[in-house]
Amino acid sequence: MIEKTQSIEHEKTVLIGVINQKQSEDKVKEYLDELEFLTYTAGGQVEKRFVQRVEVPNPKTYIGSGKIKEVEAFVSENKIGSVIFDDELSAVQQRNIEKILRCKILDRTGLILDIFAQRAQTSYARTQVELAQYEYLLPRLTGLWTHLERQRGGIGMRGPGETEIETDRRIVRDRISLLKKKLAKIDKQMGTQRGNRGSLVRVALVGYTNVGKSTLMNVISKSDVFAENKLFATLDTTVRKVVLGNLPFLLSDTVGFIRKLPTQLVESFKSTLDEVREADLLLHVVDISHSNFEDHISSVNQILSDIGVADKTTLMIFNKIDQFKVETIDEDDLVTERTTRHYSIADWKHTWMQKVGENAIFISALNKDNLDEFRRSVYHAVRDIHISRFPYNNFLYPENLDEY
Structure with a gap:
């Protein structure tokens, strides 16, 4: 399903x-x-972008007939390779639009899955993405065939038989079942690995x-974790042992979230999200x-709530x-109303300090600004969790990182 090829540049x-x-x-x-x-990415x-005001998306073509003709003219004149819709299309909508525009039609979910397929590096990540792709593909198989009524014949295939689309659906369902079994086995192995990490406090980004x-x-x-100014630069969870002062803990870097995250990805990346579920901080x-x-904060909080970790101890790292x-x-401007767009860093710091207290930290990871404050806050939070588990270790770790 996944091909390790680069997208057309x-x-x-x-x-x-x-x-x-x-x-x-x-x-x-x-x-x-x-x-x-x-x-x-x-x-x-x-x-070009096309935007239309509609109360309810057209069940056949998502956008209205006039707008689809406008898009068709632009696609034809400019040799457009793909038309991408911001929301998920139904199988019927995708098939109808393809017939009209005669080019590749993608929706937001399909685009995200394509990026994940490009970014998946390990066998485990590729398996997760492949499962999500097949689950996304299954209800859309009808759009891939023009000979739906053709039935296979020959020895052993006489009688009603099954149409090619039914055969393909069965093949895809079998593949989904196989991939789920494979992931379940890997999830069990990774669960064992997490269990073998001992009593160290777990922190997840x-x-x-x-x-x-x-x-x-x-x-x-x-x-040296791969980092790039593109969306979803990291898919595989990376876990590292970190020591602040003499206090060790495990730090994991997880896949980034996004609005309208495909449900297929939430399910197939279950083990990756388990790193978040099992984190202490x-x-x-x-x-x-x-x-x-x-x-973005609201979108991430919603996903955290969906996977049942909204109540975990959290530090907000701006x-x-x-x-x-x-x-x-301008000081002389008496008309423009001051909004959050005019907030300075000091304003935002005051705002978020009111919301979450000292659990708001403002840094630049790239320029390493305010990292000392960040390390002190993380150390204090990790120490509190460790001491709650092992009170007798209290004397080993000073209350403040600066005491080392």
Whole structure:
């Protein structure tokens, strides 16, 4: 299912989004900005965006007939290779749109799965992605065949037989079953490995994709985890032993989250998410330089809630303060209303200190700004967890990291 080939470089693409009661014009722009970054990560180049205001997506073509004709003309004139929709398409919608536009049609889920297929490095990650791809493909198999009614004949195949699409569905279901068994076996092995790590406190880095988790992992653990300014640069969970002062703990770097994360990925990456479930402490890394970082926090918190870890002890790590830019207001401007867009780092620090107290830390992992404060906070949180388990070790670890 997964081919270890590179995407066509700079493939011409078009993005499509809709404005409705759930998605305002500003939200759609933000979503399409993210979709463009996803497209760039996959190897595409966005030539144009199409946005339509619709109360309910067209059940046949997602967007209206007039807009689909407009897209068709642009696709034909500019030799577009792929048209990508920001929301998940049904099998019927995808098939109908392909017939009209005569090019590759992807939705947000299909694009994310394609990126995961490119990024998967280990056999385990490839197996997880392959399972997600097959589960996504199964209800869409009808769009892959033009000879649905053709039945196989020959010896042993006379009588009703089964159509080729039914055969393919059976093959895919068998493959899904095989992959689930394979993952269950690996999950059991990884569960055993986690159990063999002893009594060390476990800390997990979580956060939206491309917020700098791997960069922070490299700084803290002095390791060489792959980090890149693209979405989903890291798929495989990396676990390193870290020592602050003389206090050891395990730190894991996990796959980044994203809005509208495909349900297939949540299920197939169960073992990866188990690292988060079994962690004693979460470091929620946030890209504070992103204009909508609070929405990213909400998206990550929702996923954490979905997997049942919303109540874990969490430190909020606001990263990339070196890239943070504030919109200023002229002192003579008496019209413009001050909003969060005009907040400085000091304003945001005050805001989040009110929300989570001392569990908010502002750093730049790349420039190593405020890392001493970060290390002190992590040390104190890990020490509290360790001492709660082993009170008799209290004398081994001073209350403050500075005492070493």
